[in-house]
Amino acid sequence: MDMNRERQVEEIEALTSIYEDLFELENENSFVVRIEEGTVSARLSVQLNNLYPSEGPPIYTLSAPFLSTLQKQELTNILDNIYLDNLGEPIVFLWTEEIRTFLQNLDLDENTSTSGCDTKCDDVDVLALQDLHIKNESSKPTVDCPEIYTTDVFEDRKSVFQGHCATVTSLDEIKAVLNKLYENKKIAHATHNMYAYRIHLPDKNSWLQDCDDDGESAAGGRMLHLLEIVEAKNTLVVVSRWYGGIQLGPDRFKHINNMTRRALEESGALKQEKPSGGKKKKK
Numbered sequence: 001m002d003m004n005r006e007r008q009v010e011e012i013e014a015l016t017s018i019y020e021d022l023f024e025l026e027n028e029n030s031f032v033v034r035i036e037e038g039t040v041s042a043r044l045s046v047q048l049n050n051l052y053p054s055e056g057p058p059i060y061t062l063s064a065p066f067l068s069t070l071q072k073q074e075l076t077n078i079l080d081n082i083y084l085d086n087l088g089e090p091i092v093f094l095w096t097e098e099i100r101t102f103l104q105n106l107d108l109d110e111n112t113s114t115s116g117c118d119t120k121c122d123d124v125d126v127l128a129l130q131d132l133h134i135k136n137e138s139s140k141p142t143v144d145c146p147e148i149y150t151t152d153v154f155e156d157r158k159s160v161f162q163g164h165c166a167t168v169t170s171l172d173e174i175k176a177v178l179n180k181l182y183e184n185k186k187i188a189h190a191t192h193n194m195y196a197y198r199i200h201l202p203d204k205n206s207w208l209q210d211c212d213d214d215g216e217s218a219a220g221g222r223m224l225h226l227l228e229i230v231e232a233k234n235t236l237v238v239v240s241r242w243y244g245g246i247q248l249g250p251d252r253f254k255h256i257n258n259m260t261r262r263a264l265e266e267s268g269a270l271k272q273e274k275p276s277g278g279k280k281k282k283k
Contacts (some may be wrong), residue, residue: 008048011090012103015060018093033096037103040066044099046092050207053090057083061207062099067106069171075102080204145176149267154259158244161255162187163263168236169199171208179235192216196223197236216241222253223260230261235269 015033016023024032029048034041042064052058062075082094151163166177174197182188196211211220211225223237239259241252248255264270 004050004052004054007053007090011053011092015092015096019096033092035099035103037100037106040064040103040106042099042103044092044096054088057205058092059206060095061094061209071106075099077202078102100232143170143172143176144202145180146173148177148180151259151263153268154255155244156251156255157246157248159246159248159255160242160244161259162240163259164238164240165263165267165269166210166236167234167269168197169234174236178238181238181240187240189239192219192241193238194219194241195236195238196220196227198224198227198232198234200233201241202256216252216256219253219256222257226257226260227264230270232269233265235264237263239263 012025012031015031018027019033022034022036024034026032031046033044033046035044042062045063047059049056049058049138060079062072062079064072064075067075078098079095082098083091086094146166146168148164154161159185164181167175168174168177171222178195182195187193192214194212194214194216197209199208201208209224211224213220219239224237227235227237237260239256241256
């Protein structure tokens with residue numbers, strides 16, 4: 001066993017002892033630490049690699065649905081600085097306690113919500129769709145809108161589903177895509193516009209990923225889970241649903257997942273065969 005692996009095992013043992021039920025070991029290289037403060041709960045998901053801790057940081061994902069974009073960026077910068085101040089040392093405990101301190105000092109205003117993306121489905125970060133949707137001319141993103149692929153519709157008992165997929169590398173591009181979709185009055189008036197995305201940040205060796213249920217509880221988390229399973233990279237998927245008046249029960253989640261996968265495959269995000277249906281929206 002090399003030195004890095006020995007130190008990783010020691011760190012996992014220490015974290016298990018310290019956090020007990022709040023620590024979840026997924027496999028020998030990945031684990032989750034849950035940080036609970038008052039009414040809010042965050043999850044720090046960590047993926048160890050051969051370079052950690054001697055030569056590089058672990059890959060991490062911070063899941064905190066109640067944080068705003070600026071708050072998440074502020075906390076991410078704090079974690080990055082902790083790593084830089086402790087080069088070559090295990091830092092997951094320091095990260096965890098810094099997150100706890102951040103939550104303790106957090107001023108949750110009346111507009112803060114913990115229900116955007118169901119915390120039972122991966123506890124992923126949430127940028128509320130209404131926050132990403134551009135409400136006025138002055139706030140429009142300055143980047144060009146990436147090309148959007150839109151599938152054909154699927155209908156079941158009068159409910160209609162449609163998927164949209166785009167390659168994105170920044171939050172501004174995500175805003176641009178959502179804004180472009182909302183220019184379509186039909187999409188803007190959909191009952192739900194659920195989305196999930198994953199963006200790789202090579203300079204930080206981490207992932208920026210997020211989702212939103214838009215009122216369809218747990219849907220966004222399921223979509224993000226699918227993106228993780230297929231290892232989607234720099235991808236945003238939106239699924240629109242128009243409710244037809246007949247409840248579909250669990251079938252609605254099956255349809256949402258199917259439309260997510262279909263949008264990924266047909267758009268080429270999964271490097272599948274050439275799409276047989278659907279259409280591309282121009283910028």
